[in-house]
Amino acid sequence: MSAVQADARADGREAGAPARPRVAVFKLSSCDGCQLQLLDAEEALLELAGAVDIVLFREARGRSEPGPYDLAIVEGSISTPRQLEEIKEIRASARFLIAVGACALSGGIQALRNAVEYGDTVARVYPTPAYVRALATSTPVSDHVRVDLELPGCPVDRGQLLGALAALLGGHLPRRSTAPVCAECKRRGYVCVVVARGEPCLGPVTNTGCGAICPGMGRGCYGCFGPSQPPNVAALVRRFEELGDAPERARDRFRLITSSAPAFRDGLAASAGEPGRTEVTP
Amino acid sequence: MRFLDREGLGSLLARLVAEGYELIGPTVRDGTIVLDRIEAVDDLPAGVGEVEGPGTYRLVRRDDRRVFGFAHGPDAGKRFLFPSSEVLGTIGRRNGHLTAPPAEAGAEGRRAFVGLRPCDLHAIEVQDRVFRGGPEPDAAYAARRDGAFVIGVNCTAPGGTCFCDSMGTGPVCTVGFDVALTELDHGFLATAGTARGGDLLEEAGSREATPGEAAEGHRLLANARVHMGRSLDTSDLPGLLYRNRRHPRWADVAERCLACGNCTSVCPTCFCHDVVDDVDLAGETATRVREWASCFSVEFSHTAGMEVRTSREARYRQWLTHKFASWIDQFGTSGCVGCGRCITWCPVGIDVTEEVAAIRADDGAVALEVGA
Ligand code: SF4
Ligand code: SF4
Ligand code: SF4
Numbered sequence: 001m002s003a004v005q006a007d008a009r010a011d012g013r014e015a016g017a018p019a020r021p022r023v024a025v026f027k028l029s030s031c032d033g034c035q036l037q038l039l040d041a042e043e044a045l046l047e048l049a050g051a052v053d054i055v056l057f058r059e060a061r062g063r064s065e066p067g068p069y070d071l072a073i074v075e076g077s078i079s080t081p082r083q084l085e086e087i088k089e090i091r092a093s094a095r096f097l098i099a100v101g102a103c104a105l106s107g108g109i110q111a112l113r114n115a116v117e118y119g120d121t122v123a124r125v126y127p128t129p130a131y132v133r134a135l136a137t138s139t140p141v142s143d144h145v146r147v148d149l150e151l152p153g154c155p156v157d158r159g160q161l162l163g164a165l166a167a168l169l170g171g172h173l174p175r176r177s178t179a180p181v182c183a184e185c186k187r188r189g190y191v192c193v194v195v196a197r198g199e200p201c202l203g204p205v206t207n208t209g210c211g212a213i214c215p216g217m218g219r220g221c222y223g224c225f226g227p228s229q230p231p232n233v234a235a236l237v238r239r240f241e242e243l244g245d246a247p248e249r250a251r252d253r254f255r256l257i258t259s260s261a262p263a264f265r266d267g268l269a270a271s272a273g274e275p276g277r278t279e280v281t282p
Numbered sequence: 283m284r285f286l287d288r289e290g291l292g293s294l295l296a297r298l299v300a301e302g303y304e305l306i307g308p309t310v311r312d313g314t315i316v317l318d319r320i321e322a323v324d325d326l327p328a329g330v331g332e333v334e335g336p337g338t339y340r341l342v343r344r345d346d347r348r349v350f351g352f353a354h355g356p357d358a359g360k361r362f363l364f365p366s367s368e369v370l371g372t373i374g375r376r377n378g379h380l381t382a383p384p385a386e387a388g389a390e391g392r393r394a395f396v397g398l399r400p401c402d403l404h405a406i407e408v409q410d411r412v413f414r415g416g417p418e419p420d421a422a423y424a425a426r427r428d429g430a431f432v433i434g435v436n437c438t439a440p441g442g443t444c445f446c447d448s449m450g451t452g453p454v455c456t457v458g459f460d461v462a463l464t465e466l467d468h469g470f471l472a473t474a475g476t477a478r479g480g481d482l483l484e485e486a487g488s489r490e491a492t493p494g495e496a497a498e499g500h501r502l503l504a505n506a507r508v509h510m511g512r513s514l515d516t517s518d519l520p521g522l523l524y525r526n527r528r529h530p531r532w533a534d535v536a537e538r539c540l541a542c543g544n545c546t547s548v549c550p551t552c553f554c555h556d557v558v559d560d561v562d563l564a565g566e567t568a569t570r571v572r573e574w575a576s577c578f579s580v581e582f583s584h585t586a587g588m589e590v591r592t593s594r595e596a597r598y599r600q601w602l603t604h605k606f607a608s609w610i611d612q613f614g615t616s617g618c619v620g621c622g623r624c625i626t627w628c629p630v631g632i633d634v635t636e637e638v639a640a641i642r643a644d645d646g647a648v649a650l651e652v653g654a
Contacts, residue, residue: 050564051564175558179581180540186356186574191311192544192629229580230580232539
C-alpha cells in the first residue's frame with residue numbers, strides 16, 4: 001500500500017500533511033462477524049484509525065465517503081443479483097482489495113445451497129419464495145473480480161487482519177502461511193484430539209491462522225479457515241471412517257463452513273472415485 | 283549404584299527448587315502425559331501407564347504406584363530447549379533513527395528436567411550438534427542448555443512404538459544426565475552422571491543399593507530390551523535410501539500421508555524453523571520471531587520465488603531420507619533416536635519402521651537411471 005500511499009500524496013488530497021490511505025470496509029452476504037473482528041479490536045482500532053482514514057464502514061459509522069479508496073476490505077459472498085454489480089463497483093473504486101473470511105473466500109456456509117436444487121430449497125424455506133431475490137449459488141469474491149489478498153477464517157483472525165494491514169502500511173505484502181492447523185496445535189503444546197481421543201478433526205487439511213482454537217478446547221477442527229496447502233482429503237476421509245464415521249458422515253465433515261472451497265470439493269470427488277466407493281458427490 | 287526412596291526423590295526435587303530451578307517433568311493433561319512445569323514429586327503421574335500404537339495414544343491405570351511406569355507423551359526436551367516460538371530481536375524506529383535493543387539473554391530461569399528418557403537425552407545431544415556444534419553457536423540455546431539439570435529415567439516399560447534398542451540409544455541412559463534413575467517397586471536405583479548429580483544424591487539421603495536391588499534393576503532393563511514395540515534394521519540405511527529414491531513405496535506413502543507435519547513437530551531432533559518478521563500498525567517496531575516449521579509444508583521449500591518440493595511424495599522422501607541418511611553426512615549422527623513419537627502422533631499412523639522395511643524388502647526394485 002505504500003505505492004498507494006504515494007499516489008494519495010500526489011493527489012494532494014491533504015495538502016501539506018502526507019495523506020493517509022483511505023480505507024473502506026464493505027459487506028456482502030455474511031454475518032458481520034469478520035467486520036466485528038475489526039470493530040472489537042479496541043486499542044488496535046484506535047491505532048489503525050491513526051494510521052489510515054476509515055471513510056466507509058457502515059457497521060461502525062453513519063457517514064460514508066465515496067471512492068476512490070486506497071484499500072477495500074470486503075466481507076461476504078456474492079449471493080444476490082445486486083451483489084454481482086456491487087462487487088464490480090467496489091473493485092473499480094479500490095486500488096487494493098482484501099477479501100476477508102470464509103464467505104468472501106469460498107462462498108461461506110450459504111454455499112451449501114450450491115450442491116442442491118435451488119428452487120426446491122427456497123420453496124421449502126420461505127413462505128413466499130417470490131420475495132426472495134437471490135442467485136442459485138453463493139460464490140467467492142475472486143470468482144467475479146481480481147482480489148489482491150485473501151484472509152481466511154470464520155471469522156477472520158483479528159491478529160492476522162491487523163498484521164496484514166500493518167504489513168501493507170509498511171509497504172510489503174503480508175506473509176500468509178499455508179501450513180495446516182496441526183502446526184499451530186503443536187507449537188502451542190495442544191494434545192492431538194485424533195490420536196489421544198479418536199476424535200475426527202479437520203486440522204490436518206485446514207489452513208492455520210486461527211490459533212488452533214477448537215483443538216485447544218478439546219474439539220476437532222471444523223475447517224473454518226478452509227483448505228491448507230493442497231490437502232489430502234481422501235486420506236483423512238479414510239481415517240474418519242476408521243474412527244467410526246459412516247462414509248457419508250466422514251465426507252459431510254468437509255461440507256460445512258468452506259464446503260465450496262475447490263480443494264475440499266474436488267478432494268471429496270476424487271475420494272468418491274476410490275475403489276470400493278459407489279457414491280457420487282453432488 | 284545408589285538407592286533413593288520416593289521421599290528421597292522428593293527431597294532431591296525440593297533441593298533443586300530451593301536452588302532456583304524450575305522443574306519440568308511428566309504430568310497428566312488432556313488424557314496424555316505431557317512435559318510441563320511441576321512443583322513437586324506429587325505431580326508425577328503415579329500409577330499411570332499408556333498404550334501407544336500408530337496414530338493412537340491412551341492412558342491406562344497401572345496396578346502399582348510407579349511414577350515412571352510409561353514411556354513418553356508427545357513432548358521431549360526440545361519444546362523447552364528449542365521453544366516453538368522465540369523472539370530473536372526487535373528493531374524500533376524513532377524520529378528517523380533505528381534502534382535495536384539487545385535481546386534479553388537468559389530470560390527464562392534454569393530448568394531441571396525430571397524423567398527424560400534415554401532417547402530424549404540422545405536427541406538433546408543431536409540438537410546440540412545442530413544449534414551449537416557449528417561455527418555460529420546459538421547463544422540462547424546454549425544458555426538454556428548449560429543451565430539445565432537433567433534427571434534421566436531408564437525405561438522399564440517401553441511404548442508400543444519405541445525402537446531405541448535398534449537405534450542404540452536406549453532403554454538405558456548413557457549420555458547427557460546428571461542423575462539417572464531406574465524405578466523399582468519401592469524406590470529408585472540411582473547413578474550420578476556428573477559430580478553435581480552425585481552431590482545431590484548424597485544430600486537427598488540416598489544409600490548404597492543392595493545386590494538384590496541392583497539385580498532387580500538389571501532384570502527390568504533386560505526385559506525392556508525384548509519388549510520394544512518396534513524394531514528397525516539399520517544396516518547401511520544411507521545407502522539403502524540413497525539408491526531407492528525412485529522406489530514405488532514413496533508414492534504409496536504419499537497417498538496416505540496428510541503432510542500435516544505432526545511427525546516433525548513431535549520428533550525430538552527435528553529443528554526446522556521459519557523466521558517471521560512482524561511490524562506494528564504505527565510502523566515503529568519490527569519483531570523477528572523464530573518458530574517451528576516443517577519440511578512437510580509446501581511453503582517450507584519456497585526458494586527463490588518457487589516451491590521446490592511440491593508433491594507429498596517429494597516431501598515425505600525428503601524427511602525420511604534426511605532423518606536416516608543425509609543427517610549422518612550433515613551432522614555425523616543419525617537424525618532418528620528411535621523414540622517412536624512420529625509413529626504414535628501421526629494422525630493416520632504412518633510408521634517409519636514399516637516404510638523403511640518396505641523399501642528394504644524391495645531394495646533396488648526401481649533402478650536409478652544413470653546420472654540421477
Ligand atoms: S480449529 Fe479449525 S474450526 Fe476451529 S477455529 Fe481453527 S480453523 Fe476453525
Ligand atoms: S524420526 Fe520418529 S522415531 Fe525417530 S527420533 Fe524422530 S520422532 Fe523419534
Ligand atoms: S507422516 Fe503422518 S504425521 Fe507425518 S506428515 Fe504424514 S500424516 Fe502427518
